[in-house]
Amino acid sequence: MVAKDYPFYLTVKRANCSLEVPPASSPAKDAERSISFRSESRPDILTPRPWTRNAAPSSTKRRDSKLWSETFDVCVNQMLPSKEIKRQEAIFELSQGEEDLIEDLKLAKKAYHDPMLKLSIMTEQELNQIFGTLDSLIPLHEELLSQLRDVRKPDGSTEHVGPILVGWLPCLSSYDSYCSNQVAAKALLDHKKQDHRVQDFLQRCLESPFSRKLDLWNFLDIPRSRLVKYPLLLREILRHTPNDNPDQQHLEEAINIIQGIVAEINIKTGESECRYYKERLLYLEEGQKDSLIDSSRVLCCHGELKNNRGVKLHVFLFQEVLVITRAITHNEQLCYQLYRQPIPVKDLLLEDLQDGEVRLGGSLRGAFSNNERIKNFFRVSFKNGSQSQTHSLQANDTFNKQQWLNCIRQAKETVLCAAGQAGVLDSEGPFLNPATGSREPQGETKLEQMDQSDSESDCSMDTSEVSLDCERMEQTDSSCGNSRHIESNV
Numbered sequence: 001m002v003a004k005d006y007p008f009y010l011t012v013k014r015a016n017c018s019l020e021v022p023p024a025s026s027p028a029k030d031a032e033r034s035i036s037f038r039s040e041s042r043p044d045i046l047t048p049r050p051w052t053r054n055a056a057p058s059s060t061k062r063r064d065s066k067l068w069s070e071t072f073d074v075c076v077n078q079m080l081p082s083k084e085i086k087r088q089e090a091i092f093e094l095s096q097g098e099e100d101l102i103e104d105l106k107l108a109k110k111a112y113h114d115p116m117l118k119l120s121i122m123t124e125q126e127l128n129q130i131f132g133t134l135d136s137l138i139p140l141h142e143e144l145l146s147q148l149r150d151v152r153k154p155d156g157s158t159e160h161v162g163p164i165l166v167g168w169l170p171c172l173s174s175y176d177s178y179c180s181n182q183v184a185a186k187a188l189l190d191h192k193k194q195d196h197r198v199q200d201f202l203q204r205c206l207e208s209p210f211s212r213k214l215d216l217w218n219f220l221d222i223p224r225s226r227l228v229k230y231p232l233l234l235r236e237i238l239r240h241t242p243n244d245n246p247d248q249q250h251l252e253e254a255i256n257i258i259q260g261i262v263a264e265i266n267i268k269t270g271e272s273e274c275r276y277y278k279e280r281l282l283y284l285e286e287g288q289k290d291s292l293i294d295s296s297r298v299l300c301c302h303g304e305l306k307n308n309r310g311v312k313l314h315v316f317l318f319q320e321v322l323v324i325t326r327a328i329t330h331n332e333q334l335c336y337q338l339y340r341q342p343i344p345v346k347d348l349l350l351e352d353l354q355d356g357e358v359r360l361g362g363s364l365r366g367a368f369s370n371n372e373r374i375k376n377f378f379r380v381s382f383k384n385g386s387q388s389q390t391h392s393l394q395a396n397d398t399f400n401k402q403q404w405l406n407c408i409r410q411a412k413e414t415v416l417c418a419a420g421q422a423g424v425l426d427s428e429g430p431f432l433n434p435a436t437g438s439r440e441p442q443g444e445t446k447l448e449q450m451d452q453s454d455s456e457s458d459c460s461m462d463t464s465e466v467s468l469d470c471e472r473m474e475q476t477d478s479s480c481g482n483s484r485h486i487e488s489n490v
Helices: 074-078 082-118 124-131 134-150 162-180 182-192 196-206 216-239 247-278 398-418 444-453 470-475
Strands: 299-307 312-318 321-330 333-338 349-352 377-384 387-394 459-461
Touching (some): 082 124, 082 216, 134 162, 134 216, 162 216, 162 247, 182 216, 182 247, 216 247, 377 398
């Protein structure tokens, strides 16, 4: 839902910006998960540049993967048992990954940051915001690489890495400032891409062999990708370490350290994302301000939607309140103007609508001719005395619709759990009314009355854009132990 490239995040492509450790079943693969960001950049509609018109296609510089057994003496390797060879491969992958990371970070500075500053394509302040503390990460990884090389024997084998990792991993706590800055960095980068000079420079870089067909944001996101990969790499080394090897205890300790660091950075990154969007909410009147927004520390999901009249909306689901806005430009910044009164999650009613139940006017009828326009709908509604709202939302596909439903149910369940009303949810249908304990009807009568109060609010999912960071919300209320776990693909 936070999809495509950005606005945390996650589309759900992320959000949000939470860190997630990929399944341990694929340790050799890059555990890359982009922070959910939706790209605000415009398509390249410029006329062909003369310098590319007759130029031959450039060959992409590809990075060859290396194996320990191919890098060092084969004869020596043949004398080692299979399990030890696999252990050496895992240690070598850790070391080689550090070398690649350092090369990419230096490339980002040399090929992007420095030329744009020298050519005045961006100001120093803008570049500092986009690149964050990237410079400070290079010495950290150079230190680990140096230590790993120092303990490598002349034949290429490494006996112990556990003590090195236990001593070095705590310094990764400094990643919190870099990761927390990524939401604002991505938003500024997308905004600057609307500048012809910036877009032209980045396109030239993308077409150059050194980029390996990666854009600037791919390079800036590499540190976060590396961070979430460490638990996999260490587990792989541990898996091939004999029980009687002294390294085993140190590796277990190292895994606990890095998991704690990733979890802490995940929380701080989520809080930073939440603050970023709260600061960009614009209120048409004082009555729209809600203390539930002010007190929110987690943004569960958000996404760009549009109603049945083509009006684009952007919906935010915070911990305890749903906020519907319109994206506008204010003082050259992308902001979000409230479109309707915020809806408390505890009073929100959710209904999963079957395909064909919604027509153009928003009522529950199955006679709408364009079948593509009436798929993947769900409805959120709210009624408190004379105030009522109802919004029929359409996801762009079944997958994103389910992600929205899961995230809203998770938020509702967490809030009710905290209020001691667990069990009020009905997972197979609409929510039960907490005040009366009776099931809210799914029929046409009640919802159509709400439709009449706000028929403009029927929304369709525009970009599958919802950043699911429900795991962070789950951590804020540990008392709700039976909450379902919703993963995000920010």
